[in-house]
Amino acid sequence: MNMNEFQSWVKDYYQQRKWLDLNIFIRIGFLAEETGEVARAIRALEIGRDRPDEIEGSYEENKAHLTEELGDVLGNLIVIANEYNISLEDIVEMHKQKLGARYS
Numbered sequence: 001m002n003m004n005e006f007q008s009w010v011k012d013y014y015q016q017r018k019w020l021d022l023n024i025f026i027r028i029g030f031l032a033e034e035t036g037e038v039a040r041a042i043r044a045l046e047i048g049r050d051r052p053d054e055i056e057g058s059y060e061e062n063k064a065h066l067t068e069e070l071g072d073v074l075g076n077l078i079v080i081a082n083e084y085n086i087s088l089e090d091i092v093e094m095h096k097q098k099l100g101a102r103y104s
Helices: 003-016 024-046 059-083 088-103
Strands: none
Touching: 003 059, 003 088, 024 059, 059 088
8 A cells, every 4th residue: 555545544544433523633632642652662662661560562562562653643644634635745755855955
């Protein structure tokens, strides 16, 4: 599945569940929450968890959890991009141009 197909799939999937009915500011809150979960997953991979009520997973389990959380972040980013009719391809291209101009 390419980026445009995935962006369209997210839109359809979220729309079917009425998740797109949420205010954009609520969506930003979800993105912040998911970003925190990415940070927590990276911590588990890099330095482990130190709370006695948490079970320490294997590297592969922790990596799978990070992959899942990155997907949640990506889903929220796509919803925001869709809200403003911005394609993922445009985002990627603009980012490449910005970095190329800044560091070339």
